[in-house]
Amino acid sequence: MSLQSVQEPRSESPLSRERIVATAVELLDAQGLDGLTMRRLADRLGSGVMSLYWHVDNKEDVFDLALDSVLEYRGPPQIVASQDWRGEVVHMLEDWRASMLRHPWSASLLPRRALGPNILSRLELLSKTLSRAGVADADLNVAIWSLWNYVMGATITRANFDLSDDGGAATQQRLARLSERYPRIERSRLLLDNDWDGAFRKGLGFLLDGLAPRQ
Known part of the structure; x- marks a missing residue:
């Protein structure tokens, strides 16, 4: 599964890619790179590990998504035409x-x-x-x-x-x-x-x- 948005399979799970990524960022902030495992991520989400794979490919995919999520740039508070x-x-x-x-x-x-x-x-x-x-x-x-x-x-x-x-x-x-x-x-x-x-x-x-x- 790539970083690009794709249609997700239907599931009875309340999980979503967005929730997984947000929780992964919290786990990384608290425990660093070595602290992120799929088991710990699933535990934080109150889910089974296999349920995560309806939304992400693997831990590497989670790393990619978490990293990109914290690097979003929304621009200056006021967007004005500027020569500066x-x-x-x-x-x-x-x-x-x-x-x-x-x-x-x-x-x-x-x-x-x-x-x-x-x-x-x-x-x-x-x-x-x-x-x-x-x-x-x-x-x-x-x-x-x-x-x-x-x-x-x-x-x-x-x-x-x-x-x-x-x-x-x-x-x-x-x-x-x-x-x-x-x-x-x-x-x-x-x-x-x-x-x-x-x-x-x-x-x-x-x-x-x-x-x-x-x-």
Whole structure:
């Protein structure tokens, strides 16, 4: 069964594909990738495992559907005609990052799954916006992959960087003792900088400066 909508067989079960996917997302949020099994999913749904297969092919199909469901993009709150291509791109990519941070399993799952309609729609909209901004067709793939890599790298780093305030302070003190070897890192207090959102937006600005068509 593909990601595309298909007619489902009639069943006495109250299950639906939508309910299975929503419950799978809840299970993934709570227990991560290793926590999703068809048995656990069926138990959460109050169903038998075999009943799930009226609606999904297998666990891999559930992964694909759950991933695509959390990456839906509804656009800015107010859709207006705008020449602000940078603002549109920033909103698109900040929303993408925020969606994955709400569901941290998605960042590690995305690179190894088939791309579903929601992520493909994001990429299509990104492509149209960059083209409208004047990015040449010959540069479009590089531009999109550069932005993809930036979002994925920033998201995975944020989701996995688990340094407490005390741990950061201890590491910073250690760097202070090694300041002759690592002077710039120590001076910038790199490991105490927790402005993840600000760093993401500023770094994205650097990338967009490079993508802006040269006059």
